[in-house]
Amino acid sequence: MKVTVIGAGSWGTALALKSLQAGNDTILYCRRPEHATAMLRYRENREYLAGVTLPPTLKISDNCRQAVNLADVILIVTPSVYVRSTLMEIVTYIRESATVVLCSKGIERETGKRLSQVADEILDKVTDNIAILSGPNHAEEVGRNLPAATVVAARRLATAEVVQRVLNSGTFRVYVNEDMTGVELAATTKNIIALAAGIADGMKLGDNAKAALLTRGLHEMTKLGIAMGARRETYAGLAGMGDLIATCMSKHSRNRAAGQKLADGMTMDDIVTHTNMVVEGFFAVAAVYEKAEQLGVELPITSSLYDVLYHQKAPSEALWSLMARDLKDEMNI
Numbered sequence: 001m002k003v004t005v006i007g008a009g010s011w012g013t014a015l016a017l018k019s020l021q022a023g024n025d026t027i028l029y030c031r032r033p034e035h036a037t038a039m040l041r042y043r044e045n046r047e048y049l050a051g052v053t054l055p056p057t058l059k060i061s062d063n064c065r066q067a068v069n070l071a072d073v074i075l076i077v078t079p080s081v082y083v084r085s086t087l088m089e090i091v092t093y094i095r096e097s098a099t100v101v102l103c104s105k106g107i108e109r110e111t112g113k114r115l116s117q118v119a120d121e122i123l124d125k126v127t128d129n130i131a132i133l134s135g136p137n138h139a140e141e142v143g144r145n146l147p148a149a150t151v152v153a154a155r156r157l158a159t160a161e162v163v164q165r166v167l168n169s170g171t172f173r174v175y176v177n178e179d180m181t182g183v184e185l186a187a188t189t190k191n192i193i194a195l196a197a198g199i200a201d202g203m204k205l206g207d208n209a210k211a212a213l214l215t216r217g218l219h220e221m222t223k224l225g226i227a228m229g230a231r232r233e234t235y236a237g238l239a240g241m242g243d244l245i246a247t248c249m250s251k252h253s254r255n256r257a258a259g260q261k262l263a264d265g266m267t268m269d270d271i272v273t274h275t276n277m278v279v280e281g282f283f284a285v286a287a288v289y290e291k292a293e294q295l296g297v298e299l300p301i302t303s304s305l306y307d308v309l310y311h312q313k314a315p316s317e318a319l320w321s322l323m324a325r326d327l328k329d330e331m332n333i
């Protein structure tokens with residue numbers, strides 16, 4: 001198959017390598033010509049995935065039309081805030097009925113739409129073969145060929161199965177799932193819990209507190225998912241519990257690291273200024289908080305983070321407010 005990856009950040013680069021390994025003719029499209037030139041010169045993405053060699057068979061291009069025009073499968077791997085503008089840019093070049101796979105983790109803040117809904121809106125006349133890819137997948141490990149599993153969701157199983165066959169290889173096991181809503185929302189909300197996990201690490205709250213946070217975090221993720229039409233079981237899968245564990249425990253997670261910096265007293269603006277990498281949780285907290293308010297769903301951890309990020313509440317104060325909430329039945333949704 002001809003596969004084009006849009007977005008040469010760390011995850012786009014790792015996915016392009018997986019596609020190549022699975023035997024596809026693969027192009028990594030890069031928006032900035034100077035970044036494409038550097039990757040071609042060094043055969044390495046020094047800016048976002050240093051230390052991983054890009055084989056000569058991986059095509060690197062800064063020509064959007066050429067990269068998109070002939071592709072059977074297009075992976076969109078930009079930060080979620082750029083998914084709409086990226087789709088608007090490529091829509092005129094996409095082949096009819098091509099498969100478009102959204103690999104970003106987030107929802108659109110302005111509209112509260114899931115990324116697949118944004119894609120439906122923009123690609124309406126071109127293709128309805130739209131899929132979502134998510135799972136416990138840090139680019140630093142996938143790019144170094146360590147074994148990993150992921151899940152692809154689509155409205156029609158056949159669409160997800162195309163992507164499964166295209167990306168599966170000996171080191172990257174691809175599952176399918178028909179619950180697009182659940183996979184997308186789990187991918188978005190686990191980043192919020194990872195920020196909180198980073199705060200817990202930064203405050204040295206211990207393993208018991210972190211385990212409680214992940215468990216109640218998964219409950220909160222599931223609660224929002226069910227309110228928005230997701231299946232509960234998806235949250236026990238790779239995109240739910242799997243990615244929650246990977247992101248909350250990993251030294252690679254930018255969201256967890258950002259939480260740790262919040263606990264050390266840095267503000268969200270300071271953190272964003274000091275990194276070229278995306279911290280999706282920052283966008284997700286605001287987008288999910290607003291969505292939950294509209295739906296009347298109570299999300300205590302998300303609301304606490306909203307106060308920390310947007311109302312300068314001290315993380316310690318947010319923690320003690322969470323501990324002092326009304327007593328509950330664990331299983332109440």
Ligand SMILES: NC(=O)C1=CN([C@@H]2O[C@H](COP(=O)(O)OP(=O)(O)OC[C@H]3O[C@@H](n4cnc5c(N)ncnc54)[C@H](O)[C@@H]3O)[C@@H](O)[C@H]2O)C=CC1
Pocket residue numbers: 007008009010011012031048077078079080082086103104105106137138139140276277278280
């Ligand atoms: N890094 C990882 O391990 C994983 C990341 N993801 C998701 O993939 C998405 C992309 O993340 P990363 O590859 O980590 O990004 P990154 O933080 O490594 O790189 C930032 C990316 O943003 C792009 N960018 C900056 N300004 C842009 C604009 N105006 N328009 C389009 N693109 C622009 C850059 O070219 C670069 O590709 C995110 O939604 C992230 O949550 C998902 C799984 C794993």
Ligand SMILES: O=C(CO)COP(=O)(O)O
Pocket residue numbers: 105135136137138194243246247252253254255256278279280
């Ligand atoms: O989604 C990811 C791992 O599955 C990447 O997480 P971070 O953005 O926190 O690094």
